[in-house]
Amino acid sequence: MTRTVLIVDDHPSFRASARMLLESEGFEVIGEAEDGRSALIAVRELHPDVVLLDVQLPDIDGMEVAARLSENGSAPAIVLTSSRDLADLGPVRERCHVRGFIPKSELSGAALEALL
Amino acid sequence: MPVRGAWAAVALIVGWGFIGAGLFAWARRPENSVGALMAATGFAWFVGLISASNVPVLFTVGSLLGSVFFVTAVHMLLAAPHGRGLSRGDRRIVVVGYLVVTVAIVPLFLFLDPAKEQCDNCPENVLLIEHSDAVVGIWGSVINVVGLGLIVAVLLSLIRRWRRATRPERRLYAPTYAAGVALMIALIAQLGLQTAGSEGSALDVVFIISVVPLALVPYLFVASFVRARMFQGGAVGELMARLSEAPRPGGLRDALADALDDPSVELVFWLPERGRFVDGRGHEFELPEGDPTRDVVRVEREGDCVAAIVHDGTLPQTREHVQAVGAAAALALENERLDAELRAKLDELRNSRERMLQIGLQERRRLERDLHDGAQQRLVSMALNIRLARSKLNDDPLAADRLLSSASDELESALEELRELARGIHPAVLSDRGLGTALETLANRAPVPVELGELPGERLPEAVELAAYFVVAEALTNVAKYADASHATVQVARENGRLLVEVADDGIGGADPGRGTGLRGLADRLAVLEGRLEVDSERGRGTTVRARIPCG
Numbered sequence: 001m002t003r004t005v006l007i008v009d010d011h012p013s014f015r016a017s018a019r020m021l022l023e024s025e026g027f028e029v030i031g032e033a034e035d036g037r038s039a040l041i042a043v044r045e046l047h048p049d050v051v052l053l054d055v056q057l058p059d060i061d062g063m064e065v066a067a068r069l070s071e072n073g074s075a076p077a078i079v080l081t082s083s084r085d086l087a088d089l090g091p092v093r094e095r096c097h098v099r100g101f102i103p104k105s106e107l108s109g110a111a112l113e114a115l116l
Numbered sequence: 117m118p119v120r121g122a123w124a125a126v127a128l129i130v131g132w133g134f135i136g137a138g139l140f141a142w143a144r145r146p147e148n149s150v151g152a153l154m155a156a157t158g159f160a161w162f163v164g165l166i167s168a169s170n171v172p173v174l175f176t177v178g179s180l181l182g183s184v185f186f187v188t189a190v191h192m193l194l195a196a197p198h199g200r201g202l203s204r205g206d207r208r209i210v211v212v213g214y215l216v217v218t219v220a221i222v223p224l225f226l227f228l229d230p231a232k233e234q235c236d237n238c239p240e241n242v243l244l245i246e247h248s249d250a251v252v253g254i255w256g257s258v259i260n261v262v263g264l265g266l267i268v269a270v271l272l273s274l275i276r277r278w279r280r281a282t283r284p285e286r287r288l289y290a291p292t293y294a295a296g297v298a299l300m301i302a303l304i305a306q307l308g309l310q311t312a313g314s315e316g317s318a319l320d321v322v323f324i325i326s327v328v329p330l331a332l333v334p335y336l337f338v339a340s341f342v343r344a345r346m347f348q349g350g351a352v353g354e355l356m357a358r359l360s361e362a363p364r365p366g367g368l369r370d371a372l373a374d375a376l377d378d379p380s381v382e383l384v385f386w387l388p389e390r391g392r393f394v395d396g397r398g399h400e401f402e403l404p405e406g407d408p409t410r411d412v413v414r415v416e417r418e419g420d421c422v423a424a425i426v427h428d429g430t431l432p433q434t435r436e437h438v439q440a441v442g443a444a445a446a447l448a449l450e451n452e453r454l455d456a457e458l459r460a461k462l463d464e465l466r467n468s469r470e471r472m473l474q475i476g477l478q479e480r481r482r483l484e485r486d487l488h489d490g491a492q493q494r495l496v497s498m499a500l501n502i503r504l505a506r507s508k509l510n511d512d513p514l515a516a517d518r519l520l521s522s523a524s525d526e527l528e529s530a531l532e533e534l535r536e537l538a539r540g541i542h543p544a545v546l547s548d549r550g551l552g553t554a555l556e557t558l559a560n561r562a563p564v565p566v567e568l569g570e571l572p573g574e575r576l577p578e579a580v581e582l583a584a585y586f587v588v589a590e591a592l593t594n595v596a597k598y599a600d601a602s603h604a605t606v607q608v609a610r611e612n613g614r615l616l617v618e619v620a621d622d623g624i625g626g627a628d629p630g631r632g633t634g635l636r637g638l639a640d641r642l643a644v645l646e647g648r649l650e651v652d653s654e655r656g657r658g659t660t661v662r663a664r665i666p667c668g
């Protein structure tokens with residue numbers, strides 16, 4: 001079954017590239033969001049299997065978005081991404097439904113699949 | 117008759133005392149109404165004495181106006197010591213007082229025949245219509261009760277003022293107050309006796325007793341004036357002696373406070389470079405203009421303003437005395453002024469260093485954000501596009517080609533952004549080829565046509581070149597962003613050991629250097645080099661940014 005993905009990132013160039021890349025590797029990108037607030041709404045409306053979530057967003061921090069999504073029992077799988085190094089981002093809270101982290105430049109369908 | 121003899125002597129002493137002391141005080145301080153009121157009291161006193169005349173008209177006028185001097189005396193007491201107008205309550209007392217002794221008293225005289233009031237030798241009352249014991253009794257009591265009320269009000273006002281007065285003020289008020297209060301109490305006694313119906317020599321005796329403190333007022337006034345002159349002369353001498361000793365911090369202010377007998381004295385120093393006054397710690401000080409409680413006396417030395425003495429304006433220190441004290445201390449003030457100037461400079465340096473630090477931190481944050489949002493994002497999407505292109509190379513070479521070409525565009529943009537950032541950190545052309553060439557490249561890149569005037573051909577100290585470069589860069593950025601100008605001119609010239617940098621445009625003007633961090637940051641950058649920034653930006657007249665940087 002094709003997995004559905006929501007891409008959350010404030011840079012349109014990254015969203016476009018990520019969409020092409022993931023779609024070419026068999027994912028279905030069902031939506032994009034450019035900040036935390038619209039990400040929360042999109043998850044509620046679209047029910048994606050996976051949320052590819054940038055850590056740094058203009059309004060709500062990506063970590064906070066992950067925590068809020070996790071409060072809901074049937075949360076999607078969350079994969080964090082950033083152009084920064086994982087070590088620079090600080091610890092991820094344990095109760096979050098975060099499956100893992102992929103640096104932006106290393107994003108691929110295979111890398112995403114490996115975390116699910 | 118012994119009472120009459122004593123009375124005549126006292127009468128002359130009182131009258132001439134008031135007139136003499138009043139005119140003396142009035143001549144010296146015409147702006148102070150106390151002198152005029154004192155002289156008026158003397159004249160009113162003599163008007164009252166006319167009642168001793170045998171001529172009926174004079175007798176009537178003298179008797180009618182015989183109490184005016186009481187009110188002028190009260191007026192004077194309430195106006196003392198500054199004579200600068202009365203409070204609203206005091207004004208009411210005085211107005212009612214004058215009305216009572218000039219208007220309200222007239223009906224009494226229409227119905228009072230002196231012959232029927234145990235004054236067989238008195239001349240005729242020319243105002244008399246018909247004698248009426250009832251009118252005289254009732255109206256006389258009414259006037260006495262009003263008078264009593266006024267006297268109590270004066271007493272209360274004097275007591276209130278005494279309680280509010282500072283210690284030096286009390287020292288000053290003391291003689292006048294003592295006389296005033298004694299007078300009021302004697303008057304109350306007299307009015308009390310009159311209302312109670314006492315008559316004859318008992319009243320005369322109380323009247324004479326009540327006049328004694330009043331008679332003393334002008335003499336006490338002259339005495340306190342002489343004492344103040346002596347004190348002031350002594351104070352200047354003592355100040356000179358104190359100034360010859362080794363000064364300690366704040367010692368000069370204390371010495372001046374002692375010499376002026378005013379603990380509230382503030383000393384501020386003139387900084388001609390800034391065109392402002394600063395206090396001893398070098399902090400800017402706004403002179404209290406239009407504050408009646410604070411007076412300012414400027415101290416000059418060799419024609420230049422050195423300092424200002426801000427002192428209690430409610431004390432009777434004459435301006436001349438404060439000036440004399442200031443002149444005696446002028447040299448010491450000049451020394452402290454230099455100290456204050458140094459402290460002000462240090463203060464400014466400390467502030468601008470702190471702001472520089474803040475600007476540095478802000479710039480680093482901005483740099484990180486620019487790198488992250490700009491070049492880094494472009495490189496990320498390039499990496500993704502290249503990976504995608506590789507995966508499509510065999511199946512869909514056309515798509516792969518499109519992806520690679522877009523990656524190549526991203527690379528170009530990333531390189532341009534990095535170059536721009538690097539220039540913002542430090543323009544390489546400046547260190548390699550000097551200010552003139554660096555300004556030419558700035559002018560070429562500016563979106564608004566820039567005309568270059570005189571530019572320095574020789575190399576200058578690196579810090580000076582960098583500061584001048586950033587002045588022009590920031591000014592041209594502002595021209596492009598806000599000025600709505602058709603062109604700008606840039607000139608850099610050496611002038612008396614300073615580099616004068618000028619950027620002018622023909623735009624809308626109205627730029628405010630206080631707002632926005634750009635110009636403020638420039639001013640701080642320049643302050644570190646002891647340079648100055650000026651912005652001329654009248655609305656509709658374009659903007660001229662001028663920087664002067666010392667360059668040896």
